[in-house]
Amino acid sequence: MKPLTVIGFLGSTLDASKFGPSRWSKWRPSVALTMHEDLRVDRFVMLHGTPHARLAEYIAEDIASISPETTVDRRVLDLVDPWDFEEVYGKLLDFARAYPFDPDAEDYLIHITTGTHVAQICLFLLTEAHYLPGRLLQTQPAKRGEDGGAPGRWTSIDLDLSRYDSIATRFAAASAESTSFLKSGIDTKNAPFNRLIDEIEQVAVRSRAPVLLIGPTGAGKSQLARRIYELKKLKHQVQGPFVEVNCATLKGDGAMSALFGHKKGAFTGAAADRPGLLRTADTGMLFLDEIGELGLDEQAMILRAIEDKRFLPVGADKEVSSDFQLIAGTNRDLGRAVAEGRFRDDLYARLNLWTFALPGLAERREDIEPNLDYELDRFAEREGTRVTFNKEARERYLAFATSLDAIWAGNFRDLAASVTRMATFSPKGRIDSDCVASEIARLTRLWASDTKGDDDGLDPLLGDVALAALDPFDRVQLAHVVATCRRSRSLSEAGRALFAASRARRTSSNDADRLRKYLTRFGLEWGQVSG
Missing domain, CATH: 1.10.8.60 (Helicase, Ruva Protein; domain 3)
Structure with a gap:
């Protein structure tokens, strides 16, 4: 049976009594909960304000005299207004987040009989939302003529309720001081990534030049761009909004209008002026995700807007201005796109001053x-x-x-x-x-x-001639080996993963050497297939 901890408020009225033998005939809920033969309380976390410190000490002494196995853990929780819901809920939430709960090692009961009605409601909500990982404990005096006397009765309530969404909850931002603002308070351990974030943070606060974030889909480019904006706004380096657009969604004639705006009557359906995303981002930040998907014409106008802070809306005779900082994101190899004529080399050169490659998970x-x-x-x-x-x-x-x-x-x-x-x-x-x-x-x-059905990645490694000479069986096997190598940090790690079963049946093994010899059969080396 796991130890039991009870958490509850000191009852400034219900727990009070005159000193003397007569106090034992009065039902005092904080004392009574330790008097039940069928409720062994190993620890009682008593919440109370500074003005009630003497009463708390008095109650703790009485509990010690009747239940020496119960440890009373007095916690001061001062409330300016115990009837102010926002204050009470906020301070109880802070207490819950700081308390070292361990549900695997001990059980918890949350006593909701004492305290103001506001405090009782807040304890209920925090327990229902699992910030307090236990059951509710309700106590009451014995009914007239009922056996039990001073201990009264107790009831445990196991909550299993749907989400309580009628109240606005306050969440404390828990960002450790040692972690970067740009990491959203996440204590990351990967050394190369931490160095990368440190560099980005320095660039973010010292430069207004465009930033290019490259990395696979889902690597966090969009979130990082927003954090860069929030950091610059915190330092009063930008005043305008954060404007985000996925360039892959901008197709055809609508791309120009969405980015640069248009004048009324510029084309069929242009019933009113449209400012466009670049003007909306004025004095703020524009994040162009998947910038490699933009057409060459849009790329040319983006370059002009970056360099001159001016551009021409669709159907307009007069240029407009917008002073924004650009962050671009892509999962494409823009250098290859430039070589293939799909991305402007002058725009790539402008973006390539600050390029940061985000690794995948x-x-x-x-x-x-x-x-x-x-x-x-x-x-x-x-x-x-x-x-x-x-x-x-x-x-x-x-x-x-x-x-x-x-x-x-x-x-x-x-x-x-x-x-x-x-x-x-x-x-x-x-x-x-x-x-x-x-x-x-x-x-x-x-x-x-x-x-299933994706490119197995062997084409750039072997070439058309070698692939044509490869049996389908060998190709599937080799593709799996190459994929494992790319996910591994070393030749040895890849070897252990690939030969895990056969290694257990051998008295000695060298998985790295075995893998190296396998790759050599196909004219490959570790450096070609890793990462």
């Missing part, structure tokens, strides 16, 4: 755990319900998430979706091993479906 496996906690916090902020893993489930999920079996094809979007699914399927606020097992199976199916 599979390249930052040590950062999966802190990002897992970040996604749980985002879910709590979004849904108003705190969801956590039990110890075994968390270990199982992280073991899979950090293994080579986890491809993370969609990068952080995959992780965010995964956390949302598990949290949604855990209405009691605890993600268990069964839920994790189902999610691992779901991700495995998802990634298998995503990669």
Whole structure:
């Protein structure tokens, strides 16, 4: 049986009494909850204000005299107005976030009999939202003529309610001082990524030149761009809005109008003037995601707008001005696009002053755990319900998430979706091993479906002639080996993953050498297939 901790307010009225033997005949809820034979309280966390410190000491002494096995943990919680809902809820939320709860090691009861009605409601809501991971405890005096006397009666309430969305909840921003503003308070461990963020932070506060963020879909380009904007706004370096546009959605004649605006009557359907996204971003920041999808004409006008802060709306006779800072994002190789004539070399040169390559999640496996906690916090902020893993489930999920079996094809979007699914399927606020097992199976199916029929990546490695001479059986096997190598940090790590089963049956092995010899059969070396 796990130890039991009770958390509740000192009852400044109900717990008060005259000193003397007569006090034992009065029902005092904080004392009475330790008097029940069928309710062993190992720890009582007593919340009280400074003015009631003497009463709290008095009650603690009485509890010690009748229940020496109960430890009284007095916590001062001063309230300017105990009837102010916002203040009470906020301070209780701060208490809940700071308390070292361990539901795997102990049980919790939240005593809602004492305190103001506002405090009782706040305790209820925080318990229902799993910020206080326990059951509600309600106590009351014995009815007239009922056995029990001073202890009275107690009832435990196990909440299983749908989301309580009728109240605006306050969420404290928990950003550790040692982490970068641009990382949203996430304590990332990947050294190359941390160095990259430090560089971006320096550029963000010291330069107004365009910034180019490159990286795979879902690597966090959009979120990082917004954080750069928020950092500059915090330092009063921008006043206008953050304007984001996915250039892949801008097609045909509508692209010019969306970006640069148009005059009324410029074309069929232009019933009114349109300012365009560049003018909307004036004195602010414009984030052009997937800039490689823009047409050459739009690229030329973007370059003029960056350099001269002026451009011509569609159908206009007069140029307009807009002073914005540009951040561009892409998952394409813009250097190759320039060589192929699909991207202007002069625009690429203008963007290439500050270029930062964001790695995918599979390249930052040590950062999966802190990002897992970040996604749980985002879910709590979004849904108003705190969801956590039990110890075994968390270990199982992280073991899979950090293994080579986890491809993370969609990068952080995959992780965010995964956390949302598990949290949604855990209405009691605890993600268990069964839920994790189902999610691992779901991700495995998802990634298998995503990669089916895709380019296996062997063409640039072997060339047409060598591929034509390769049996389909060998091609599938080689493609799997190459994919594993690209997800691995070293030749040895890839070898261990590929030969895990056969290694267990051998007395000695050199997986790295075995893999090197396999690659040599196809004229390949580790440097060609890694990363």
